[in-house]
Amino acid sequence: MLASSFSSVPRALVVAIVLATLAAPGGPEPQPQEPVVYSVGQAPPRLAAGVGEAEAAIVALQRRLSARLLQELRAGGLAQAIAVCRDEAPVLTAETVRAEGVRVGRTSHRLRNPRNTAPAWAEPLVAAGANRKAASVEPAVVDLGDRVGVLRPIPTMAMCLRCHGPVEDLSSEVKTFLARAYPSDRAVAFEEGDLRGFAWAEAPVASGAPSQAPPR
Secondary structure, eight states: OHHHHHHTSOHHHHHHHHHHHHHSTTSOOOOOOOOEEEEGGGSOGGGHHHHHHHHHHHHHHHHHHHHHHHHHHHTTOHHHHHHIIIIIHHHHHHHHHHHHSSEEEEEOSSOSSGGGOOOGGGHHHHHHTTTOBGGGOOOEEEEOSSEEEEEEEEEOOGGGHHHHSOGGGSOHHHHHHHHHHOTTOOOOSOOTTBEEEEEEEEEEOOTTSOSSOOOO
8 A cells, every 4th residue: 555655656756755854853963073183294284374373372372381480480489380370371371362363271181270171172182191201292283174273292391390290209388389279189290201281272274275174
């Protein structure tokens, strides 16, 4: 009976009904394409302008923050230098975002400040850097379609050990300040040369460039 009913329906109408059914809500949704990761030197030319903007924002933030930290350290105030990271780093980051016009920040697999959580696109790369030496981790470019993300490793330098080194080596002043300011602090026990985290930025791809990530 069902077959005889369809035999009287024009073939073109049957095809249209089938196509409409396949496209209707509730059908299989297309899976989002995973971001493609490149080393900085291998990123395709269409990402170059966005990578340049992201790199400039990272450099600007690092310069702003480093200048303030050195200012406090030279004044002899290690606790005050840590306070810069807590109190002024968010302000300096916001100023950099406004000045550069792109998102920028710092993150780590062992956070001190919970507000520094990595953006979703950076999370796998941040996790992959855990317990590695900074020299073994290359900067990365992440193709996000109409945006591009850049990650640059932050090495643990000798001066960083004064507040990021082994707990037993920290001064009582630093321990007291960290316990009060960051009760959930995980950014200690690093050694010189360790990967301490990443500076990251996210910029738009230049207008006129293809918006879709290239196939793998």
